[in-house]
Amino acid sequence: MRLIKPVEITPAKLISSNVPETDYPAWLVSATYALGDRVLLDHTIYEALAAVAAGVKPGEEVVTPEAPAKWQNRGMDNRWRMFDDKVESLTTNPGTIEVRIRPGAVINSMALFNLQGKSVTITMIDPVEGEVYRKTLTLVDAGVTNWYDWFFEPIGKRTDVVVLDMPPYGSADIVLIIDAGAELAAIGHTVIGAVKRIGxxxxxxxxxxxxxxxxxxxxxxxxxxxxxxxxxxxxxxxxxxxxxxxxxxxxxxxxxxxxxxxxxxxxxxxxxxxxxxxxxxxxxxxxxxxxxxxxxxxxx
The missing domain is CATH 2.40.30.200 (Elongation Factor Tu (Ef-tu); domain 3)
Structure with missing residues (x-):
């Protein structure tokens, strides 16, 4: 039995992503907002619980019984849901999701949860040695054991994947590609870290x-x-x-x-x-x- 303790993925470690951050408009210090308005700030979605005056910054309010909160945290935006420690909140994108991560620590394993797509490709690229690892995993899990299943049973899909054979590099970037073809690619959570053995x-x-x-x-x-x-x-x-x-x-x-x-x-x-x-x-x-x-x- 083994476990992977996650390396925290901060904005500085997410080098690139093809998932746009266009869920809602960015919060503006000079703007006023009405009940129900939603804004983006620091990759997080906030919803106005009442009319909000200019300068009331989400996440930094001083809340008292006499002055209730004006903003409610609605979770991470679409790009960052794959790093929010939740499995059901999905990052989605038509066709493919492609991200490049620079962990800044020695890692040798990766786990992906609540996947939707046809295949996953994981690549490690070291700045000195170049590409040092590449693996493509199919998410199609037919589970076919007889002719009837082949013709009549629906094709299953793997939703969780773990990779434990990555070489231990501390300076390599990780490129993750989830390919869904013409469908919607999605992922619930991404974990990168070093594997530890228990027994x-x-x-x-x-x-x-x-x-x-x-x-x-x-x-x-x-x-x-x-x-x-x-x-x-x-x-x-x-x-x-x-x-x-x-x-x-x-x-x-x-x-x-x-x-x-x-x-x-x-x-x-x-x-x-x-x-x-x-x-x-x-x-x-x-x-x-x-x-x-x-x-x-x-x-x-």
């Missing part, structure tokens, strides 16, 4: 979802279902060397309340999650091998 995930690991939909039945027996979001979850059973227990415990303690990528087995998409651990327990099972259990909840 070996065992059979017996379980995966599932937390469904936030609601079902209610009125006094006449009518059932109403409100479909809402869901998050992934997993309970990993892990074995590790007893000599590694202290290191793993320290690593997990440092990652409390921190969203990271959890990888049970990279070939099983269901065991790849971006989220927090709720609980972990390490048992000194013997002098050479110990057991660990980790409960992880994905972010929405």
């Amino acid at each position: 070996t995930a065992l059979y017996g690991t379980s995966v599932g979802i937390n469904d936030y939909s609601r079902k209610s039945t009125d006094e006449f027996g009518n059932t109403i279902v409100v479909q809402r979001s869901f998050s992934n979850r997993a309970e990993f059973d892990v074995t590790l060397d007893t000599s590694e227990v202290t290191r793993v415990r320290r690593l997990l303690a440092e990652l409390r309340a921190t969203p990271v990528v959890w990888i049970g087995e990279e070939s099983y998409e269901a065991t790849i999650l971006f989220g927090f651990y709720k609980d972990f327990q390490i048992v000194f099972s013997g002098p050479t091998v110990s057991d660990c259990s980790i409960t992880v909840e994905g972010v929405i």
Whole structure:
């Protein structure tokens, strides 16, 4: 089992993107705004909750019971949603999404969540050595096992991808291309970082979802279902060397309340999650091998 602690992507690290930042007009210090107006400031969308006088800057208001907030944060704009630590908020663009990132740290792994497209290409370009890595992954997951499925079943699509074989470079740029052909390319979240090993995930690991939909039945027996979001979850059973227990415990303690990528087995998409651990327990099972259990909840 492995994990990837994300490198924060700041505006200085996003070298280029073909996704325009034209969601809404930029906020102007000299402008006044009416209820419901939306503006862009620092790659964030703000909505006016009331009439706003000139000079009231979103995100810097002094809010009191007598002076309620005039602006509400509505999240990152389209270009930056792929870096906002949320999986459901999508960066979209017709045809392709192409970004160039300069992490400024040694990285050797990448994870992509909630993808929509036909293929993903990841390239590492070092300023001295040039292109040092390139991999193209198809997102088409047919899952065909018989002739009936070939002709009649819909073709599935992979939505989550993890790449763990990138060479460790500290100065290379990462070029990510999501190709959707004539359709809409989309991505929920992008993680770049250095992979860390915990141990070996065992059979017996379980995966599932937390469904936030609601079902209610009125006094006449009518059932109403409100479909809402869901998050992934997993309970990993892990074995590790007893000599590694202290290191793993320290690593997990440092990652409390921190969203990271959890990888049970990279070939099983269901065991790849971006989220927090709720609980972990390490048992000194013997002098050479110990057991660990980790409960992880994905972010929405």
